[in-house]
Amino acid sequence: MSAVTDTVAAAAPANPISQSIRDSLVVAKRNLIRMTRIPEMVIFGLIQPIMFVVLFSYVFGGSMQIGGSTSPEAYRNFLMAGIFAQTVTFATAGAGAGIADDMHKGLIDRFRSLPMARGAVLTGRTLADLVQTALTVFVLSIVALLVGWRVGSDGDTNVGKVLAAFGLLLLTGYAFTWIGALIGLSVRTPEAATSGGLIWLFPVTFISNSFVDTTHMTPWLRHIAEWNPFSATVQACRTLFGNPGVSPSDAWPMAHPVLASLIYSVVIIAIFRTLAVRKYRSATA
Template sequence: MTVTEKSPAPQPAPRTGGDLSIGVGQAVRDSFVVARRNLLRMMRIPEVVVFGLVQPIMFVVLFSYVFGGSINIPGAGLDASSYREWLMGGIFAQTVTFATAGASAGIAEDMQKGIIDRFRSLPMARGAVLTGRTFADLAQTALTLVVLAIVAFLVGWRFHDGVVKAFAAFVLLLLLGYSFTWIGALIGLSVRSPEAATSGGLIWLFPLTFISVAFVPSENMPGWLQPVAEWNPFSAAVLAVRELFGNLPEGYQAPDAWPLQNPVLATVLFCVVIIAVFRTLAVRKYKRATG
């Protein structure tokens, strides 16, 4: 009498997403795969990109011709052309930070539609889902900056310190935008709907961008508000961009606050800290939400 042994049933492959068994190289490849998926999705819905371009263009035109000549710029007075050059650093920085709302809404929508659950079933690094999304948002931000720079040239903005410094200014803007998308990612993971994510991604940006040196000098603000504006990371980024573009008026003296005395260094440090803190929080939140 022979005994027939049953072969063991195949077991599903263990999910390795987020485990140490996935190397850095694989995690990077996974991130670019997710980024490609999001970029293809953006291309299939071009109105999202178009509407994202309309707002900064409106800000450029309205602020240039409504406030130009009405705001006293240290070292330039009420000169309208000087204000346009002063303004553009603020508009550029505001535009890249407002991409935060898109990141928030996109991640919240993926969570709501269950797309994230599909990613969970794949042997991929869990952090790649968020990193890929931020890479895609960074590409869209770069396109927005190109269009915005063209519009700025049309209204009279110029850079004066050479192509290398101008390129460095745009790189710094992209770093700023990328760091803020991680804040958007955390917000998108913390709410229940894309509508709430959009509101949550925008509401805190308005005080951040307007209580700064983006549109008016801090000297024009009440005394108690000036330190808030001068130590605002957004103010450091705006002043750094103006410095690299050569858009500061002759004789301009930056306030004594350390971030505005060392704007480029301060901006890089602020961005590194924001990425380190909010990427860690967002990935941890994602793992808890999909665990």
């Protein structure tokens, strides 16, 4: 009787949630191993944000007025939260291109033949991209410290707040990779996914408080920038890092940036994960 019970239990389907988690981790591991075998993917992903740090710090550092000061140090402390946020959101293009490449090569069709959770392919891919993004942010932080960025330059902070800021950055980056996943499933080639993943990111990152104080913008543009989800993350990081922020604003996301960033990220994940999984099912049906 015991043997029969054990056989039935072994034959019973696994818990859907635990199976989805297990399958997602397997796919994530596969993508991480692929990254280690193609190190230029990581290296090229590091070059662009490092270039942004150096160019913006030394080219614009002495010409921007932040909090009444035009010193390069003040601008570097102001700038870094924007560079960090831009870096994690630009991972969107890589996520979209990677998924489009898997679709183009037929890898997704091979995954379909396996007894695995449907959403695990996308979740695993986005988790692997999150690990790569974390590595990029770590290296970028070292470069920022080398060029003169310092936490607590204009306010109180501590280790917990700094870690919370990096946590918000990674959450925002993870949310945006789901947008990239949807783009990657919606186009026919990896090249189109890369272009489609970047073209909309430039206005999102530049019409914000990432590189300039929004008070210098025209009123209608400032209103857009202050309600931009990207701006909320940037302002939250400046608050947690203890760096100079933008001028006071009545806009709710700027008055409550940490909460606003959390809400924006959760909403983006909820919407675009649902759309991406639905698109994946229809694309592979």
